[in-house]
Amino acid sequence: MSPVDRRVLLKTLTAAAAILATGPLTSSPATAASVGSWSVQTLEAFADTLIPGQRRYPGDRPISGAASGPGAVQAGAIQVLTSPRLPVTPWLPSIAGxxxxxxxxxxxxxxxxxxxxxxAFVGLPFAHRTALVNGLFDPDDLDRPIWQTLALLVGLAFDTAAHQDTTEAIANGHPGLAWIGFPAPDADGLWRFPDHSYNRPLADLHPHTTASGSPA
Structure with missing residues (x-):
């Protein structure tokens, strides 16, 4: 991958992370069809190395089965990476390669x-996958920013169900949200937090604060 390609790819991944920060990717379905099964398997193995889970079926090679319960793949990592709302999909075969x-x-x-x-990455034993991925994040690795941003997208799939509406994800038992204990909304679909994190308000409400919580 040339230096120019690396810069463009990093900008693309950063843009994808910025898009995810604006809300869930629920406007259009995610698809991996245009990426190709070979690349998808590599990306699944990468996601499973970061957040491992149990195999989906006997002989499931991309998922190593290093942990019980669902991991990043079951939580939707590939759906996030291949979402049509993100600019990442055309680059995924290059990243996998x-x-x-x-x-x-x-x-x-x-x-x-x-x-x-x-x-090749799928064929590595899990211990070697882990050692290799650890090295990808070495400060001296030329492609470290690429792997950092890709890992962020994988983590968002598990920690936030970025490709789903949060209410629906909780109702459907999203494995990542369930694992971190993300609370269900109130009956009207809204989240309210009557208990402050330190069991007390951090500051008194300013008298000119609007009903929406904005400063006057």
Whole structure:
């Protein structure tokens, strides 16, 4: 990947994170069809390395089964990455290819025989996937910003159900929100927090505060 490509890709990933900050990606369905199954498998393995979960079916190779319960893949990591509302989808094959190239180099230096029917990163044992991903975040790694932003998007899928309406995600038992204990809304679909985090208000309400909570 050339230096220009890296800059453009990082801008694209950063823009995707900014879009997610504006609200859930609920206006159009997410699809991985245009990315290709080979790249999706690599991205699933990357997401599962960050937040591992149990296998979806016997022989599920992208998910290593390193943890019980659902992980990032079950929480919708691929749905977030491939959402039509984000500008990331055209870059995902390149990102997956870059990750597989790193996996091939890792396998060569560690004398690991990779299965030819799976992407290189998918073929790595989980311990080696984890060690490789740890190295991707090394301060000296040229592509570190790319992996950091990609990891942020994966984390948002698990921690916030970024591709779903929050109320619907909770009602449907989204695994990430359930894991972190995100509270259900009140009966009218709104969240209210009568208990302050320190069990007391941090400051008195300003007398000119509007009904919406804005300063006058």
């Amino acid at each position: 870059l990750l597989d190239a790193r996996a091939l180099a890792w396998a060569a230096t560690h004398l690991i025989l990779l299965p030819p029917t799976w992407p």
